Amino acid sequence: STCHSSRRCDPCAKRAAKMVEMTAKALKEITKELKQYSTPSLNDKLYLHFKGWKKIETCISEYTGVRALWLEGNGLHALENLDKMAELRCLYVQQNLLSSFEGLEHNLALDAINACNNSINTISHLNHLPELHTLQLAHNRLEKATDLEHLKLCPSISVLDIQNNKIDDPAIVDVLAAMPDLHVLQLQGNPVTRKIQ
DSSP, X not given: OOOOSHHHXXXXXXXXXXXXXXXXXXXXXXXXXXXXXXXXXXXXXXXXXXXXXXXXXXXXXXXXXXXXXXXXXXXXXXXXXXXTOTXXXXXXXXXXXXXXXXXXXXXXXXOEEEOOSSOOOSOOSOTTOTTOOEEEOOSSOOOSHHHHGGXXXXXXXXXXXXTTSOOOOTTHHHHHHTOTTOOEEEOXXXXXXXXXX
């Protein structure tokens, strides 16, 4: 029902606030519903997609054994509180509001990141990830070769998806050529494809 008086709106506002706040109780309810372990550190997968969360709260740091983390379709602006997930291999953060990869300093085992459909306009903060092989950045805000320059410092990347950005700078060829293990490149949907052969 629709709230009409301010008194009746207070509980509605509280319910709405609870829906977008990640709590330890919410995480335990999700793992219980999916018949996962009740001890957070025993779970190797964490399915937290489409919850409407705006922030990754500290309560997530209890899940130290997570190897695959789904945070797709939330309202996240930053990657934070993931430092205790040393075993994290796959990170799915597509369809959020991310503008940076800051916050992954301790996730050295990361092999794959899906950050499609975000607001990333410059690639950075990835060169410390020696196992990173797959980077998906379709539908972001990349435009110039300088936005991708950081990839030269990420020699382990073999699969790169940067399709449907706004890349219009033919100098990206030099950046891509400097990536020694690059085997799969998805570049379609960028204006630059009409300028290079």
